[in-house]
Amino acid sequence: MTATADTTAGPQSRLQTRNGIDFAVADLGLAEFGRKEIRLAQHEMPGLMELRREYAEARPLHGARIAGSLHMTVQTAVLIETLVSLGAEVRWVSCNIFSTQDHAAAATVLGPNGTPEEPQGVPVFAWKGETLEEYWWCTEQLFKFTDEQGNIVGPNMILDDGGDATLLVHKGVEYEKTGVVPTVEDEDLTVSDEYRIILDTLRRSLGEDPQRWTTVASDIRGVTEETTTGVHRLYQLAEQGLLLFPAINVNDSVTKSKFDNTYGIRHSLIDGLNRATDVLIGGKVALVCGFGDVGKGSAAALAGQGARVIVSEVDPICALQALLQGYQVARLEDVVDQADIIVTTTGNKDIVTVEAMARMKHQAIVANVGHFDNEIDVAGLGRYPGIRRLNIKPQVDEWVFPDGHSIILLSEGRLMNLGNATGHPSFVMSNSFSNQVIAQVELFTKYEEYNKDVYRLPKHLDEKVAKIHVLALGGELTKLTKDQAEYIGVDVEGPFKPEHYRY
Amino acid sequence: MTATADTTAGPQSRLQTRNGIDFAVADLGLAEFGRKEIRLAQHEMPGLMELRREYAEARPLHGARIAGSLHMTVQTAVLIETLVSLGAEVRWVSCNIFSTQDHAAAATVLGPNGTPEEPQGVPVFAWKGETLEEYWWCTEQLFKFTDEQGNIVGPNMILDDGGDATLLVHKGVEYEKTGVVPTVEDEDLTVSDEYRIILDTLRRSLGEDPQRWTTVASDIRGVTEETTTGVHRLYQLAEQGLLLFPAINVNDSVTKSKFDNTYGIRHSLIDGLNRATDVLIGGKVALVCGFGDVGKGSAAALAGQGARVIVSEVDPICALQALLQGYQVARLEDVVDQADIIVTTTGNKDIVTVEAMARMKHQAIVANVGHFDNEIDVAGLGRYPGIRRLNIKPQVDEWVFPDGHSIILLSEGRLMNLGNATGHPSFVMSNSFSNQVIAQVELFTKYEEYNKDVYRLPKHLDEKVAKIHVLALGGELTKLTKDQAEYIGVDVEGPFKPEHYRY
Amino acid sequence: MTATADTTAGPQSRLQTRNGIDFAVADLGLAEFGRKEIRLAQHEMPGLMELRREYAEARPLHGARIAGSLHMTVQTAVLIETLVSLGAEVRWVSCNIFSTQDHAAAATVLGPNGTPEEPQGVPVFAWKGETLEEYWWCTEQLFKFTDEQGNIVGPNMILDDGGDATLLVHKGVEYEKTGVVPTVEDEDLTVSDEYRIILDTLRRSLGEDPQRWTTVASDIRGVTEETTTGVHRLYQLAEQGLLLFPAINVNDSVTKSKFDNTYGIRHSLIDGLNRATDVLIGGKVALVCGFGDVGKGSAAALAGQGARVIVSEVDPICALQALLQGYQVARLEDVVDQADIIVTTTGNKDIVTVEAMARMKHQAIVANVGHFDNEIDVAGLGRYPGIRRLNIKPQVDEWVFPDGHSIILLSEGRLMNLGNATGHPSFVMSNSFSNQVIAQVELFTKYEEYNKDVYRLPKHLDEKVAKIHVLALGGELTKLTKDQAEYIGVDVEGPFKPEHYRY
């Protein structure tokens, strides 16, 4: 037993080092179950497995030190394994305090052939239910690779989901340059609790090494970003001329946004409703707020189970699509008293107000698969005079209004497909994670061709990811003849569509 | 604390008596959670709640002593409450050794307002995972009501699912008349283990009271039977002139067979697949064996999630329905190597042989929602040379063939919608249980009008059950004018269709 | 040119005789187009073609003289050819004054290899747009076969649709026995115009031969009846002990009622709407009145084109099915002002009243696929004060209410899938017509085994018809092992289900 648990107070008490691997996870004993699930998931992630085969010899990520911040789940474990098999060194954290699957984290630390005594995997710093202090401490650990001489060095690549790893570097550099990390008193603006913790983290780290973040940043060849929110931040940085390294926007690959959002939700919305409530969906009236990619998947799933779906929409183009697919389009306030199930998919806030909930049918189910928990006015619910909250089981609460009617709120208004079910299935994640791997290879090997700007993956790589998954599902692709390709003005190998094509 | 636990060996050690209620359940401490789920389920069982309202004053089951043998779940708890609210005394057991939900059993013993010290509910004898000895001991307890003088008396009604309570009475009477309960030596035929236990039970009970079962039988006004198997037994008894009291076949009410089987499975198949495997159903090839009511629901559910469904069928009429609904119809042996998900729905045996499983795709999922576990050759699988079984989690096993490919078998081949999910949702059960309540009232109050034969509920009662559930879903029914009713030769209040109408 | 046109006034002026074949059709010149369509239809009627092959040698209808009264369409032409190829002599009329396809009638007279000068086909007496006098004169011609000696003899089999041929025989025998055909003065009851014509027809025929109808009836081995209405009459006759020969009810074969009504309408409703109006169905609100077999097909068709379907229903069981399939269920009066398309499927009358039409949206489309034109109050529409009728094109009328809004009425309220499109497609008719052929063979060859009662075809023949069509669609049927068949208590060759099975 070579483990050495840090005994100082705070998150670092979680830190262990065994067999040269440092990590902080809930329980290595969960690794065996994690290993089983990872093995099964590999088969459902043909994109990642194909990339392993394709790059088995070339190992294009040899020399890469990747700092990864993305939900530490079974699927992510397969992603991490893939990055390693392409030659990379990897350190990992979750990008959300609740989203770690502890068995996946444990198995990732252990590695396929490791033992609890001699783990052979990857340093992971993540457990389900971190505090915000713990979360940012974990994120900080991403930047502590060790070189062959045993010196601490930074990563040369970031793989980000939501942009927190990237944020830390950029803020670190910013304050390093201004010479001081602001304290709350320094700033006029109201600082959120979380931002205060980020500042504390940076202050401490710059206390240790005043050039820490410029050093880190100078090594980084680029970042590949998974989601809308993170991409939004990157575009803002680029516009302001503050982006420190090139970025690839993985989110807007077709095989990401049009598959994750629609087909992933089609699967996991139903799954979450069933696990949470066991209520028959057939015959019920379901109100789906929003008919974007997520709303389209939600409506399809509910209709596929025999519900009658009503859609509310702001955007008339999406509303017209809903109508032409046979859905009723109405305003929430006009139909909310008829709905048995209310699903928010908008990415906006205040979609389901407490006034709306006060008017709902008894035991109406309220669920969010959009973005943040402010799609539903959970805070307002708690403040409603005379309301009572009855917890039925984890992530399922009955809120009883003074008039006696109640609503069933799932996952406290947070993403219920993660909270009440297990999120997107492996096959869906295989698409977006394949884009991630390809983007990492692209930036790591060709970073000199990129400016400090935000790029999308070229369409032929999007098509490559799709092709692997088509073949995995048994689909057979037709091949253009040279003559046909010329006729429509494309290459026989693609890309097959203009950039603005909508799919 | 007035509980008195019987300390003799055997099942009776489970027996407790508190506040005049005898019972044997896993843990009364689970009652609170059970109570919550029952409360939520009430809203989803409008048929039962409407019958409570309708009969609130009349209490037509006043004087009824009902012996109930039917899966002791949350939904059944709502059924039991309903029978009680209509005036009945009730005793209850599960009709399957695994199907009891312990929290539902506990809450039923406690009753809505009882406490663990002073339960006010119903005697339940059921826990998850009974042995067969325990099961038949429990069933025997059904027949021990107490009259006002404190004497043990039998029930005057049976509510049965599968016919085990009815079997015990009929076999008891048979052996009482022959004067001896056979032992294995008495009989030429091979006696199954379970039947041996039934004989032991009867021998013991007749040892206590040699006229026990004729006494019991003479009090019974009738039985209402829930399922195909039990109904089959009843018709056999009736044909042989051995049926001891009238029976109502609830199974073949339209609101039972065409709703349970199709819409219940449409819900719970998906649910079971998701909880067991988290595998994306969309894009997969699903082979559904059988296109009867259950197969129709299965295919709809899988297609609704974006799977490509292939149907195998024996009956050309059902096969033609499958084709005209857009499904491919093929023989299992011709397509089993293309399928990702294989679902049996036939009620027959040897549908998926071990040879078929040997030819399946790697990690193909094999699931049964038909009837018994012999639809899939689980026994053959265990005997396959060189095969290994890896348990992934409860009710999910990976069986690895010597060539390295594996299949994922759910619930060991037993009904996976019960084993991997929670069975039919409340709303679906509200339909069949409403038929049960109506049938109990009918037979209890009008038993003199019935012969010792098997009856179906008249169509107007089937329509009544449907009507309650239509209104609960917000549907509005059209009313025939007198003129219109005459024109098509029906009554304005129905029934609206001839007996042979197929829906 | 050997044709001899009867020059006397009345229908007989239509009568021609060429090459020993007597007939009365619109124009033999249409035969070539009819021939093409018949040839194409043969391929879509695999049931009939398979029966031709199966019985090619046995020719079990040799000696049969079949009087057929059924819409003289292309599909019926293939039926007639089939009966002939099985050995029968055939005479034919349409069972509806509008339903004859003149090119089909012409081609049937000509036969596959005939010429206008030397037709080699079947005597047909039918044209589009007969008067009622003509209609009954045609029907009378059914009974005038010629034997080898050139004597007029009656048929020995009837193939009926709606029962008019059967009616004529029964009424003829009735009045022959009473010795007088009543005139209007003889009877108290109000006699409809059509019945007056029937009486005239019988009076004339009995004038020619006073034993005509008892002679005819005595030869007839049985009748096979296609539809609900005809079957209803037969059951009435049987109950009154008046049925003169055995009857087979083809209508209630599963391969008739569950296929024709549902899948036939799913096809032809859409077809009729499109040909009549060219209005986009997607996005529209469609109200389907009735959710029986026809309503189920209608709703599926409209939803399949992207309409939002609302169902109105009287029968709560059917209403519950509609709800569980995701349709809204409402009363016509509550939603009629929201609907763009209103379809009646009930077989009842006064479903869409003129008051309802007065409240409809501008240019709402009103269409009937139920039964008679009284489902929609067309008569009331004509009497509405100030209403104007604008004919748009044949079978499409715009009725403009005084307030300026209009409705589009299709086919004057009669069956619009026939009036605005071409009725059920060949493949659907192949199912019911195969039942007809099988029923003819059964009754003709085994008539001695039947009493003067109404029979349904045994289930194994229903399954046989289904099997042929399954194979024609490329479906492959699974075969039960002997062991499996015993396990579920059926024969390996079927029938596979109990009589009361609902499919």
Add this chain to the structure above:
Amino acid sequence: MTATADTTAGPQSRLQTRNGIDFAVADLGLAEFGRKEIRLAQHEMPGLMELRREYAEARPLHGARIAGSLHMTVQTAVLIETLVSLGAEVRWVSCNIFSTQDHAAAATVLGPNGTPEEPQGVPVFAWKGETLEEYWWCTEQLFKFTDEQGNIVGPNMILDDGGDATLLVHKGVEYEKTGVVPTVEDEDLTVSDEYRIILDTLRRSLGEDPQRWTTVASDIRGVTEETTTGVHRLYQLAEQGLLLFPAINVNDSVTKSKFDNTYGIRHSLIDGLNRATDVLIGGKVALVCGFGDVGKGSAAALAGQGARVIVSEVDPICALQALLQGYQVARLEDVVDQADIIVTTTGNKDIVTVEAMARMKHQAIVANVGHFDNEIDVAGLGRYPGIRRLNIKPQVDEWVFPDGHSIILLSEGRLMNLGNATGHPSFVMSNSFSNQVIAQVELFTKYEEYNKDVYRLPKHLDEKVAKIHVLALGGELTKLTKDQAEYIGVDVEGPFKPEHYRY
């Protein structure tokens, strides 16, 4: 009668002038029927009608002289009326020699209140079945407006579909500048027959007025273009710096490309199949070549009728969409012998080769809804040794191969939704035509803000068009609060999505 028919040979013999309106149509007698259909279509084109209301006072096209080249159908007639009601003077031709609906052309000339003697409508030069000479003569007439002084002047706006009107101007200017219209001998390249006719047309017109086309071009403020092909030409001209005036690409508005192609085809494919063949679609195997917008609509339509759909695709992203929606994806050559219906939707050529047709099932139906008739190798079919063509009815041919099997080819391989049915329904066209009107207003009133380049309509106008149609279908749009709009960074009135959003 003031009509003066030009008696010279050639197309000009069609030319008439009555009541100051010159025109060339098939038969003014068809105007009454055309008028009825236009009136009904108005209600189905709410976008156009709303624009009439909105601009009733402003009449923003006052002063516009629009040369329109777009299929002269009933829907186009409503478009023309709309342009006129906004103040424009209009001259019109069809952009396809077969696509004119003669009754629509006649009614457009007549105008709503005109008479054959005194038409009050618009000069139309179009009839069904023009020769190519006639076609280009008609197109030339577009450019002959008359000013108040009676002088011939050119248009100041073009509304184009396919770009032929724009082509004539550009080629005219080109040759005017080079000083000579080339003859075949002048050019090395092979000149198509059609191009030869264009050159003849230009030569004749420049013979009449050597500055004709520079004069015309100098007046034109811009062109709005309807389709892919025309847009493609415009982008080429713009890239080469040859574009003579600004252009708006209407084709790539979402409310055009994602609605026309998908929902229009979903309607009209089924319609064409039914009118052409009456074959039951349910139960059949349908191969859809291509899964772009048109393929998606085709597959939905066929599946909605109960066909089993197989998709062939080149583009793996579209193929993956097909799989995840439950369709089989295969290569044509692997499944063509299983398909009953083959539909091409690709816009490419040689999709269905004669070799493929030689291997098809007997009576397989081959239909194109893609683009040109070269999607199917019709020419190769005609050259196949021993093949016979049997015309069944207009636009329906049976081609019989020497081995006896035949295929049914619709519309000779041209767009069968136009050839066998009536094309896109009015409601769909209302979307694209509303974009046209808006684009005309935009360019006519703000042409000075535009360069000689190709523009897409701004998203808020796309959303405006959608909104009108949402409301027309009874949909109710939700309104963002100011707070919500800020939260997602949009204006409360939209546009609601970034440019790259895919819908």
